[in-house]
Amino acid sequence: MIRSRTITAVAATTLLASMGASIFLVRIIDREHPTATLQATLYISSPKMLKRLSLGYEGLLADLYWTRVVQYFGGIHRHGGGQYKLLWPLLNITTQLDPHLIPAYEFGGTFLVAKPPNGAGAPQQAVELVKFGIENNPSDWHLYYDLAFIYYDMKDYRNSAQAFLRGSQLPGAHPFLKIMAANMAQHGGDLATARMMWTATYQTTHDDMIRANAVAHLRAIQADAEVTQLDQIVQIYHKRTGKFPAGFAEIVSVGLLKEIPVDPLGHPYKVEPGGNVVVSEPADLPFLNKGLPEGYVPSIVPKLSPAE
Amino acid sequence: MNSRIFHIATNTFREAVRDRVLYNLVAFALLISAAAVLVGQISIHIERLVVINLGLTAVSLFGIVIAIFIGIGLVSKEIDKRTLYTVLSRPVRRWEFIAGKFFGLSGTLVVNTFFMAIGVFAALAYVSHHLVAADLWILVALYFIVLQFVIITALALFFSSFSTPIFSALFAFLLFIIGSFANDLRNFAALTHGVTRWFATAAAYLVPNFSELNVIAEVAHGATIPARLIILNSVYVAVYALVLLSGAVLIFERRNLK
Amino acid sequence: MPAIEILGLEKIYSVGFWRKRAKRALHPLHLSVEEGEIFGFLGPNGAGKTTTLKILMGLVFPTSGTARILGMHLDDPRMKAQIGFLPEQPYFYDHLTARELLTYYGQLSGVDSGQLREKVGDVLDQVKLTDSANVQLRKFSKGMLQRVGIAQAILHDPKIVFLDEPMSGLDPMGRREVRNLIENLKAAGKTIFFSTHILSDAEALCDRVGILHRGQLRGVGAIPELTASVHGNVEITWRGTKTPAGIRTMFLECHATADTMRVVVPENNQEVVLETLRREGLRLISVIPVRTSLEDYFVAQLGKPEKMESVSLGT
Numbered sequence: 001m002i003r004s005r006t007i008t009a010v011a012a013t014t015l016l017a018s019m020g021a022s023i024f025l026v027r028i029i030d031r032e033h034p035t036a037t038l039q040a041t042l043y044i045s046s047p048k049m050l051k052r053l054s055l056g057y058e059g060l061l062a063d064l065y066w067t068r069v070v071q072y073f074g075g076i077h078r079h080g081g082g083q084y085k086l087l088w089p090l091l092n093i094t095t096q097l098d099p100h101l102i103p104a105y106e107f108g109g110t111f112l113v114a115k116p117p118n119g120a121g122a123p124q125q126a127v128e129l130v131k132f133g134i135e136n137n138p139s140d141w142h143l144y145y146d147l148a149f150i151y152y153d154m155k156d157y158r159n160s161a162q163a164f165l166r167g168s169q170l171p172g173a174h175p176f177l178k179i180m181a182a183n184m185a186q187h188g189g190d191l192a193t194a195r196m197m198w199t200a201t202y203q204t205t206h207d208d209m210i211r212a213n214a215v216a217h218l219r220a221i222q223a224d225a226e227v228t229q230l231d232q233i234v235q236i237y238h239k240r241t242g243k244f245p246a247g248f249a250e251i252v253s254v255g256l257l258k259e260i261p262v263d264p265l266g267h268p269y270k271v272e273p274g275g276n277v278v279v280s281e282p283a284d285l286p287f288l289n290k291g292l293p294e295g296y297v298p299s300i301v302p303k304l305s306p307a308e
Numbered sequence: 309m310n311s312r313i314f315h316i317a318t319n320t321f322r323e324a325v326r327d328r329v330l331y332n333l334v335a336f337a338l339l340i341s342a343a344a345v346l347v348g349q350i351s352i353h354i355e356r357l358v359v360i361n362l363g364l365t366a367v368s369l370f371g372i373v374i375a376i377f378i379g380i381g382l383v384s385k386e387i388d389k390r391t392l393y394t395v396l397s398r399p400v401r402r403w404e405f406i407a408g409k410f411f412g413l414s415g416t417l418v419v420n421t422f423f424m425a426i427g428v429f430a431a432l433a434y435v436s437h438h439l440v441a442a443d444l445w446i447l448v449a450l451y452f453i454v455l456q457f458v459i460i461t462a463l464a465l466f467f468s469s470f471s472t473p474i475f476s477a478l479f480a481f482l483l484f485i486i487g488s489f490a491n492d493l494r495n496f497a498a499l500t501h502g503v504t505r506w507f508a509t510a511a512a513y514l515v516p517n518f519s520e521l522n523v524i525a526e527v528a529h530g531a532t533i534p535a536r537l538i539i540l541n542s543v544y545v546a547v548y549a550l551v552l553l554s555g556a557v558l559i560f561e562r563r564n565l566k
Numbered sequence: 567m568p569a570i571e572i573l574g575l576e577k578i579y580s581v582g583f584w585r586k587r588a589k590r591a592l593h594p595l596h597l598s599v600e601e602g603e604i605f606g607f608l609g610p611n612g613a614g615k616t617t618t619l620k621i622l623m624g625l626v627f628p629t630s631g632t633a634r635i636l637g638m639h640l641d642d643p644r645m646k647a648q649i650g651f652l653p654e655q656p657y658f659y660d661h662l663t664a665r666e667l668l669t670y671y672g673q674l675s676g677v678d679s680g681q682l683r684e685k686v687g688d689v690l691d692q693v694k695l696t697d698s699a700n701v702q703l704r705k706f707s708k709g710m711l712q713r714v715g716i717a718q719a720i721l722h723d724p725k726i727v728f729l730d731e732p733m734s735g736l737d738p739m740g741r742r743e744v745r746n747l748i749e750n751l752k753a754a755g756k757t758i759f760f761s762t763h764i765l766s767d768a769e770a771l772c773d774r775v776g777i778l779h780r781g782q783l784r785g786v787g788a789i790p791e792l793t794a795s796v797h798g799n800v801e802i803t804w805r806g807t808k809t810p811a812g813i814r815t816m817f818l819e820c821h822a823t824a825d826t827m828r829v830v831v832p833e834n835n836q837e838v839v840l841e842t843l844r845r846e847g848l849r850l851i852s853v854i855p856v857r858t859s860l861e862d863y864f865v866a867q868l869g870k871p872e873k874m875e876s877v878s879l880g881t
Binding site for chain 1: 347354357358360361362365368369485488489492518519521522524525528529
């Protein structure tokens with residue numbers, strides 16, 4: 001005869017063991033799970049259909065999709081970046097469900113434009129998204145700022161200036177827009193303009209990822225400026241000595257510089273045999289235009305937020 | 309006559325409140341408001357948005373579930389369990405019974421909403437650290453949600469007067485879903501011709517218009533609701549409820565109670 | 567004016583999936599009950615007693631026929647204020663206490679709010695539920711629910727009390743209490759109309775009874791009059807143990823003691839037996855009629871083929 005205490009003990013142990021096993025199995029299955037297809041991730045890809053099905057609760061549904069946008073982007077980003085194929089569909093659904101979700105436009109403006117591995121590299125879709133936002137929120141000047149930024153990134157300085165101008169005319173607009181409207185028209189391609197744009201973004205955004213993005217750009221601008229200056233110093237050295245230095249130690253010893261120059265991240269600059277100044281860790285400065293070593297191909301591992 | 313309806317209403321309220329199902333649902337809705345605080349931390353900018361969206365959606369959905377299930381229980385359960393026999397053998401007219409039940413349940417839902425609303429406002433205060441004038445519009449959204457409950461209650465009563473509990477719940481829920489599409493139905497009707505157009509138009513106007521009563525998204529963004537709209541919708545709901553209650557009375561007056 | 571007048575009430579249900587088949591629950595019923603009497607409405611289960619009561623309470627609508635209670639129509643609220651009803655196997659609002667339920671019912675019956683509290687207390691006393699007055703009804707036993715049911719039926723001091731199977735589910739103590747209650751109600755001048763399938767209860771309480779079988783009234787009147795129509799038995803006792811041969815087949819029962827013989831024979835055979843005993847020279851001790859019970863009448867009646875008219879013996 002089985003005693004009731006034995007039954008209790010056996011039942012309890014079985015319960016705990018099965019629970020542990022099921023949790024363990026879920027983790028394994030999760031890992032084995034192949035990357036979801038477009039359809040599966042979105043479940044229902046038509047925004048209009050989704051809006052209808054939400055039975056009037058589209059505000060909440062938009063918020064849910066917004067969290068998925070952030071998780072989606074952050075997830076791919078952490079694992080080395082990629083093409084972010086789902087970014088546009090997710091943002092499209094989010095804004096169709098709730099056209100007043102302003103952060104979505106800012107996010108889309110930044111990361112739809114940025115090229116892979118930092119973003120989706122789809123500037124046209126970014127423009128479409130923000131224009132939809134402006135249509136539905138005509139008195140919000142932030143959106144004009146976002147649009148202007150997109151055009152700037154596409155190097156379309158004329159449209160960028162126009163967007164700044166229209167935005168500056170809205171009540172409550174930041175005076176920065178007026179300044180940039182004027183500046184963009186004349187000096188769109190200047191480094192100074194770039195510094196102003198990215199500094200403005202860094203100061204006004206509430207989003208951590210966008211801020212990190214701005215910081216990376218500012219570092220790159222700084223490095224670009226420094227490389228230009230250092231190139232000139234190397235030329236001076238060459239004129240004096242008739243040859244190119246092996247490293248900056250020689251330039252310091254000649255007295256042209258007080259100390260070995262370092263880039264904004266603290267890595268020392270180097271000189272290539274041909275006399276070009278390059279950075280020692282190009283991977284840490286994703287948006288660099290100058291100072292890239294010969295034959296350097298940017299890897300797919302962006303580092304948008306290295307330790308500051 | 310008036311005092312009898314009042315007594316039936318208060319008794320219905322008491323019965324509903326002591327039925328512990330109510331507490332579970334209310335507690336759950338409060339929990340969701342708390343969860344909203346956590347979810348909102350995804351993006352600092354939209355904590356407030358998420359709290360309002362999630363909180364009000366929870367109040368609305370749970371309230372509808374409560375309204376349907378307790379509403380169904382009102383008449384069907386009383387007939388099944390024969391509590392009605394001793395009530396109707398008294399000088400209580402059948403229509404007074406329906407009216408009393410309606411007011412009792414509506415009152416229960418208003419009180420319910422009040423408690424759930426406290427949860428939402430508490431979560432909001434926690435997230436925003438202070439309440440702004442725009443938050444008063446949340447009260448308007450809550451009022452509209454209560455209007456939804458009134459229609460659901462009337463639907464539940466109407467169906468309970470002749471149908472079994474399960475079918476009554478099903479029909480009431482179905483009409484809620486179709487009613488949420490009411491605006492789309494009207495647009496659809498405008499695009500069709502002939503018999504289809506006739507049917508679609510009739511359906512669009514007969515079905516309770518829940519799409520107009522959901523203003524959660526607007527309020528979450530701080531938009532204002534014009535007073536005219538508030539008044540019009542209130543009158544609409546009153547009239548629609550009257551239609552359903554008259555139907556319930558008509559049916560119930562003639563019903564043989566097995 | 568009779569307290570209750572039933573004039574040809576008839577009920578036919580449509581049953582079956584397509585509601586085509588007709589099921590007759592009540593043949594046209596004619597019955598009247600006088601004020602102040604206890605009337606028992608008897609019959610086997612399914613006879614139509616509950617249907618009749620439901621029609622009188624306005625819960626079910628008759629196919630044809632009418633009825634009047636206290637001279638008023640069945641849906642007249644003034645009439646309803648003066649009647650009380652206890653349904654079969656009552657069930658009440660689970661989450662109310664006994665006191666709350668009675669207060670609620672009192673309010674619905676229009677009991678004056680000033681007197682309500684006192685009346686509720688009184689009636690709880692009467693049914694001996696004072697100790698459980700503040701307990702929720704879902705915790706009540708079946709017997710307690712029955713008593714609450716009676717309480718709510720008499721709370722508002724009605725002139726007529728309708729009870730459907732009031733003894734059902736009660737133990738012998740409970741039944742005794744209910745019986746006392748009904749007698750007290752009669753003493754207070756009320757009319758009681760109660761249905762039951764337990765004949766001994768009816769025999770103990772009723773002034774008159776009506777017997778319903780398969781929707782038809784098979785007999786109505788005072789019990790002695792009804793039982794008188796059934797031929798009874800007689801118990802004959804004589805000295806000695808000798809039983810004359812010729813009459814032995816008539817013996818329904820037969821007991822022999824040391825020096826007496828006691829037999830029970832049908833009434834019809836009484837003369838023949840006595841004559842035989844005298845011829846044999848046996849010494850007669852006693853001749854005692856055995857009372858016909860209501861049950862005998864019942865069985866006798868229900869054994870007969872159904873008639874379309876209701877039979878009324880006596881008033």
